[in-house]
């Protein structure tokens with residue numbers, strides 16, 4: 224177990240091509256569960272694989288514990304990796320798969336056996352120890368891959384979308400198991416996913432990547448409540464946050480000519496972010512022309528347009544009748560403001576800002 | 583849809599007819615002929631034949647010349663198969679590392695494969711030419727007077743080298759595609775689990791190549807036993823003399839040159855039994871362990 228430090232880490236695959244990852248700084252505390260999240264192609268796997276030693280580091284430094292590992296062999300980094308397609312050795316039994324890494328490190332037979340048996344018990348794999356991977360279900364293979372990582376007792380676990388080959392239900396179960404297991408073992412973990420829900424539920428801290436750069440690092444709720452940019456705002460949370468072009472006119476935030484809130488800002492264009500679940504139906508406010516409604520049971524998602532900008536509202540009372548146009552409002556604390564050109568968050572939510580201004 | 587019972591029964595048979603006819607005419611019929619004539623002693627001038635029972639077979643196994651040929655064939659097959667497989671595997675592993683080069687590599691080696699056996703044999707003759715063959719000169723540097731077709735061992739060596747050379751490309755292609763079909767993540771997992779490259783090769787890569795390797799083992803054995811005929815014939819310039827020959831070549835020499843139809847047929851039958859045994863062995867192995875996914 225150890226901390227993990229990435230400083231100014233970058234990766235350029237071919238000379239002259241665009242960097243796949245650049246300027247990444249992350250300090251991971253001992254025992255912390257960090258989730259790298261971002262859209263496809265943003266460099267999550269690349270970053271993880273650099274930590275594993277499967278890709279060369281073209282810029283910056285990676286430290287595991289206090290040891291600089293940029294040029295250390297993957298086998299000597301004291302990490303264990305769980306791959307998306309499990310990457311089990313098809314010619315070895317479950318036991319063989321788990322024992323392989325330990326054998327190569329010259330552990331005693333007795334020690335290997337004990338650890339394999341223990342991991343198998345923990346993952347409920349004991350009945351399958353002598354089977355080959357092809358005779359296992361997807362979920363069982365996934366657990367073997369976990370077991371293979373656990374028995375090594377590494378300084379850090381690296382996961383590259385380990386659940387994405389499982390069906391939705393199993394994914395939720397395994398997600399919980401991974402989290403419990405990590406808590407119990409207290410092993411520092413770096414976990415890659417493109418599923419924001421998985422990221423939210425697993426992480427101690429999220430690292431949102433965009434185009435190879437860190438967009439925001441923070442605890443899930445912190446990122447959810449205070450997205451640092453429109454990118455993060457749109458990526459974290461489901462359904463996605465509504466981002467609307469708006470104007471500040473004389474301290475009033477106007478969306479498509481309708482008043483939304485008072486803000487202490489200079490006049491000019493802004494992007495306003497409103498989470499569908501923060502919007503409430505009311506008699507006044509922004510008019511939403513309904514396009515279609517998704518019924519989810521406990522709630523319904525109303526999709527429509529404010530002016531000609533698309534917007535969604537999560538409505539918690541799905542039985543109430545709807546007219547063609549509804550009005551929505553949001554509490555001041557739930558209004559996020561972003562710079563229209565840079566997409567960066569302008570500052571704290573409106574309420575805090577007003578509170579500070581009056582204080 | 584209504585189906586006529588008549589059609590569904592006879593149509594497949596009808597469609598298979600050409601194939602069945604070919605097998606019948608070019609395999610079963612000659613095989614049957616061989617089996618039959620192996621029990622007869624044929625008059626060299628074709629004036630009739632006498633039933634002799636197992637005499638032809640007994641004569642075969644009492645003949646020291648036949649046993650010597652059989653011995654050579656075994657050694658030859660083992661050597662050709664071993665070197666053709668191991669050299670190809672080595673090349674494939676190297677090529678797999680520099681994947682970009684693999685394509686040109688592949689094309690180059692395929693050329694050798696495309697070379698027809700007589701041409702291959704001819705090239706071998708040039709390379710081993712007594713007076714100016716490059717390999718002969720190379721061996722001469724070490725004080726080795728290499729004499730193809732004059733020296734039993736030297737001829738055998740030339741045959742093995744030519745046969746191996748000819749078979750490497752096929753093996754290479756199969757090994758390379760076998761290597762490339764090993765999932766990248768599995769190799770990477772091994773990279774994390776094992777620091778020694780050679781240990782990784784023997785514990786992960788090699789076992790995963792086993793299906794390909796086993797298939798090639800059968801192919802190469804068959805090749806060395808039977809398909810080297812053309813090459814050997816060219817090297818021996820159709821005149822074996824005291825040089826080593828393989829069993830298949832002996833069938834030809836005894837049957838067509840020696841006009842010993844009965845003995846030659848008996849030899850063919852022995853070879854057919856060998857093929858049968860190989861096939862059974864292959865099916866049993868494939869059924870058993872060498873299958874992963």
Ligand SMILES: Nc1ncnc2c1ncn2[C@@H]1O[C@H](COP(=O)(O)OP(=O)(O)OP(=O)(O)O)[C@@H](O)[C@H]1O
Nearest residue numbers: 236237243261262263264265266267268269270417
């Ligand atoms: N071996 C490689 N050679 C060249 N470019 C690569 C290589 N691997 C990845 N890239 C590029 O680097 C960028 C980041 O890729 P990466 O695989 O890290 O994305 P990712 O975030 O893991 O995406 P996904 O969610 O689809 O797995 C992509 O633009 C990709 O095209």
Ligand SMILES: [Mg+2]
Nearest residue numbers: 267268269383
């Ligand atoms: Mg990826």
